Amino acid sequence: MKAAIIAQSGEKPHYGDFPEPQATAQQLRVRVKAAAISQLAKSRAAGTHYSSAAHYPFIPGIDGTGYLDNGDPVYFLAFDGSWGSMAETTLVRRESLIPLPPTLDPVIAAAIANPGMSSWTALTRRAALRPGETVLINGATGTSGRLAIRIARSLGAGKIIATGRNKETLQQLQHEGADIILTLDTLTTELPALMAQGVDVVLDYLWGESALAIMAAAVRGGDKVVRFVQIGSLSGQEIPLHSKLLRSSGLTLMGSGLGSVSDSELIASIGEMLQAAGPHHFSVPFRTRPLSEVAQAWDEDDSRCRTVFTL
Numbered sequence: 001m002k003a004a005i006i007a008q009s010g011e012k013p014h015y016g017d018f019p020e021p022q023a024t025a026q027q028l029r030v031r032v033k034a035a036a037i038s039q040l041a042k043s044r045a046a047g048t049h050y051s052s053a054a055h056y057p058f059i060p061g062i063d064g065t066g067y068l069d070n071g072d073p074v075y076f077l078a079f080d081g082s083w084g085s086m087a088e089t090t091l092v093r094r095e096s097l098i099p100l101p102p103t104l105d106p107v108i109a110a111a112i113a114n115p116g117m118s119s120w121t122a123l124t125r126r127a128a129l130r131p132g133e134t135v136l137i138n139g140a141t142g143t144s145g146r147l148a149i150r151i152a153r154s155l156g157a158g159k160i161i162a163t164g165r166n167k168e169t170l171q172q173l174q175h176e177g178a179d180i181i182l183t184l185d186t187l188t189t190e191l192p193a194l195m196a197q198g199v200d201v202v203l204d205y206l207w208g209e210s211a212l213a214i215m216a217a218a219v220r221g222g223d224k225v226v227r228f229v230q231i232g233s234l235s236g237q238e239i240p241l242h243s244k245l246l247r248s249s250g251l252t253l254m255g256s257g258l259g260s261v262s263d264s265e266l267i268a269s270i271g272e273m274l275q276a277a278g279p280h281h282f283s284v285p286f287r288t289r290p291l292s293e294v295a296q297a298w299d300e301d302d303s304r305c306r307t308v309f310t311l
Contacts, residue, residue: 003087004294007057012298027091030076034110035064035085037307061085065106073100075109088311098271103278111286111308119148120273122229122256123155127201131156134198139205141169143284149177154280184210191217202228208235218251225250
């Protein structure tokens with residue numbers, strides 16, 4: 001069969017032939033329809049993500065949509081062994097399969113699943129968002145952060161604050177559900193007053209200086225508990241976090257990612273999000289490309305528009 005293949009560490013994938021998998025008692029065969037590039041898929045492929053455990057050669061891709069041998073449409077997670085999602089056929093554990101709603105296009109499902117999972121899991125499993133609460137999304141101009149606005153609203157958020165670098169994109173977010181927008185360079189001056197009014201949950205896709213500014217503002221803004229959920233690190237992996245930020249405030253830090261929730265809860269979370277996708281019109285900017293263009297597309301992918309391989 002044809003697949004994207006990473007032959008050894010440090011290489012990007014190439015399009016070629018790979019042995020076709022056979023179903024087992026624990027794993028079912030899925031005929032892949034669509035699989036998207038994500039930062040998680042790229043870092044796992046490079047061996048730099050904390051969850052990486054690659055044995056070369058292997059097929060990259062952590063998730064996708066497709067059809068079982070009986071024709072049922074499914075979304076699947078592919079974290080095990082050599083069989084990633086970027087192939088004509090893959091193997092998936094039974095417990096990592098989610099039936100697709102009949103009205104949800106499999107290509108759209110592949111585009112929204114990973115970014116949608118990040119905020120849905122963070123809000124429902126980690127932060128336990130309650131109706132009417134205020135949510136601040138740090139890094140809302142990226143694909144995941146942008147979708148997080150719609151997801152937070154669908155889950156009952158009362159007010160949504162969006163932060164980002166691109167002022168033009170931030171202004172567009174006001175038409176997509178954001179109540180307040182802030183550029184990153186105004187966080188230190190604008191946020192303390194907003195924190196005093198009440199921010200309940202922070203979804204952080206950036207880390208780095210902006211995350212530290214939000215935590216400092218939470219401390220200066222009053223004694224209200226702020227649940228800070230760390231999801232992504234596009235602005236850096238480390239920050240100089242002073243211990244007094246935690247000792248002198250109700251700031252609660254937690255992460256949301258692979259390992260922060262059980263596999264069964266992660267699967268349940270994705271299933272809930274996909275069920276809600278149609279009624280709430282979840283979407284992200286994406287472009288489709290044939291899998292045969294994987295080598296070129298791998299480097300051209302960017303965070304503002306997802307690349308979805310179709311087969």
